[in-house]
Amino acid sequence: GAVVSQHPSWVICKSGTSVKIECRSLDFQATTMFWYRQFPKQSLMLMATSNEGSKATYEQGVEKDKFLINHASLTLSTLTVTSAHPEDSSFYICSASGDYSYNEQFFGPGTRLTVL
Amino acid sequence: DQQVKQNSPSLSVQEGRISILNCDYTNSMFDYFLWYKKYPAEGPTFLISISSIKDKNEDGRFTVFLNKSAKHLSLHIVPSQPGDSAVYFCAARRTGNQFYFGTGTSLTVIP
Numbered sequence: 538g539a540v541v542s543q544h545p546s547w548v549i550c551k552s553g554t555s556v557k558i559e560c561r562s563l564d565f566q567a568t569t570m571f572w573y574r575q576f577p578k579q580s581l582m583l584m585a586t587s588n589e590g591s592k593a594t595y596e597q598g599v600e601k602d603k604f605l606i607n608h609a610s611l612t613l614s615t616l617t618v619t620s621a622h623p624e625d626s627s628f629y630i631c632s633a634s635g636d637y638s639y640n641e642q643f644f645g646p647g648t649r650l651t652v653l
Numbered sequence: 654d655q656q657v658k659q660n661s662p663s664l665s666v667q668e669g670r671i672s673i674l675n676c677d678y679t680n681s682m683f684d685y686f687l688w689y690k691k692y693p694a695e696g697p698t699f700l701i702s703i704s705s706i707k708d709k710n711e712d713g714r715f716t717v718f719l720n721k722s723a724k725h726l727s728l729h730i731v732p733s734q735p736g737d738s739a740v741y742f743c744a745a746r747r748t749g750n751q752f753y754f755g756t757g758t759s760l761t762v763i764p
Contacts (some may be wrong), residue, residue, distance in 0.1 A: 541696070571752065580756040581697070581742065630696050632752075640685050640704075642744075642752055644696035 540564055541633050543645035550621055551653055558616045558648045560631030567633035570614040571642060572606060575628045587614055611635070621652045656680045657745050659755035667763050672730040674758050676743035679724065683745035683753075688717060688728045691740045691757070700741070701728070733762045 540563040550556050560570060569588050573581040585601075587593035587608035595601045603625075605617040614633075618625055628649050632642040658677045666672045674688075684705045689697035703710040703717045703726070710717050716729045730737055743755045 543696075573754075581754045583753070586751060628694070632696070640702060640746070641687060641699050643699065644689070646696045647694065649694065 539641075539643040541567075541631065541643045541645040543631055543648050545648060546646060547649045547651075549651045549653065552622050553620055555617055555619045556621055556650060558618075558629055558631075558650075560614045560616070560633070560645050562612045562633045562635065562643070565633075565635050566611040567614070567635040568611065569634050570608055571632045571634075572604075572614075572616050573630045573632065575630060575647075581630065584616075618650065621650070623652045626650055626652045655756070657743060657753045657755040659741075659743060659758045661758050662756070663759040663761070665761045665763060666733045668735060669732045672728075672733045672737065672760055672762070674728040674730075674741050674743075674760065676726045676728075676755050677724060678726075678745050678753075680745070680747060680753075681724070682747050684748060685746040686717070686719060686726050687744045687746070687752075688715075689742045689744060689754075690737075691742060697742060730760075733760075735762045735764050738762045 542561045544559045572584045584599045585593040585595045589611050593606035608614040630647040632644040634642045656679050687702040688700040690700050691697040701712050701715045703719050719726045738761050740757045740759045742757045
């Protein structure tokens, strides 16, 4: 149980385009979803926390107009990287917590974004 | 400001010996602590957790110890196996369901 999926697993796009990443909880209702970014050899950096049906809470230094997060249902959250640039290239990971276990987060497999 | 710290970026241990990974935190509002294991290009997987009202939790080869007065927790793996080689992140939860992660420790278990 407690499976979280992400789609796509890898995306390459041109600079200036927008990319949408989906995060789904497959077998539980995710009241809270989290988006992280990981740079090579670095820790997970929390970007934002989103509760179903409400606006996401962004961490300091994360541009909310650039990284659009939508958590429209209890099983789906999306992260849209708008007008992507090469410096946005990174590994993006979502996680979810909810009625399966409120104490733990369950992570998706991550999405590798490469912006050319 | 890094509220959860793992001061050892890497650790090498011989197979069969004990691996001890350490984690320090600064926020006394954290009420739940977790350890995650991560392989390259994959999402972290949950390993073991401990509530702030306990000082020890054991699950097979993995034991987590919590010292609240020192704001310190550690993960013990015994005996260590080559398949344990991965990056380990400690995480702490604050009320309001916010999680903070440490910087990770890369464990290498040498056969």
